[in-house]
Amino acid sequence: MKFEKKRASTKQSIPTASLPDIVFMLLLFFMVTTTLREVDVLVSFRLPEAKAIEKIENRRLVSYIWVGQDGRIQVNDSLTKLEEIQKIMYAKRVALPNVIVSLRIDKSSQMGVVTDIQQELRKASCLRINYSTLLKI
């Protein structure tokens, strides 16, 4: 009697035809969710940490002001003088009435510069602000 190994009659290969489709779907997801960094940050800063923080849900409304370790101020993509903030932010506020200004201020800064920026923002009537912080763990 002859013994014969039983073999499945189906093809022994993983069907890879749909693999590109799956990968393209993932790819598309990442392409859609990616927001490319629009501005180069010219100042170096380390954010403070806090516990009771909120997320800004709507990214489109956010406009940033950076303050570096050396006290330089950056709005949009260039360094700015303190006196010019009011003009720039007022233009932003006209374009986008409910703009949220995210203040990315280095944690070793002094309150003087923060207060000055806040006064400028008040003059430009950009009243919704957000002190950018990291989550303290």
Add this chain to the structure above:
Amino acid sequence: MITLKKKKLPDAEIPTSSMADISFLLLLFFLVSTVIDVDTGIGLTLPEYTPPDQQELVPISKDRLAAVLINENGDVLLNNEIIAIPQISKTLKPRIESKIDLPANKKLVVSVKTDRKTDYNLYIQALDQIKDAYFQVRSEYAINRLGKRFIDIDERSDEMKEIRDKIPITISIAEPEAVKK
């Protein structure tokens, strides 16, 4: 005799086996270059600007006001008592709680005042403590009176509105004084 045999064409096929490799490469590129940075921070609404000569002083009764003063050495004064920053939350919480059922014009107002030379980090820590006190009161209110966790309540629901009405976060940034620099 010549037989006119039709030449059999080979199957026209695009080789797609490398397609997966190519798309994986693209995928990896986007995976690596994606920065999912969520903007987190402490939100605040500034008061409207009024020129110094038009400012009016509105008297606020003592029991409504919690004045937080932070000087340049990092000492914190809460209602004329020196306390450490981590204690702010604990001190404020009972005061916020005692005013939950009072009308809107009797709620607590937290006023934060700093020096020009105060460390920004300390200011954020103090603000964090104040916000933390409010958040704790809000979440306890949500559990005790509404029977829900605060994070489960929808942003636009009536319950959230009720919480916002009962426990409004009123943090006032004191008008900077003209100081000698």
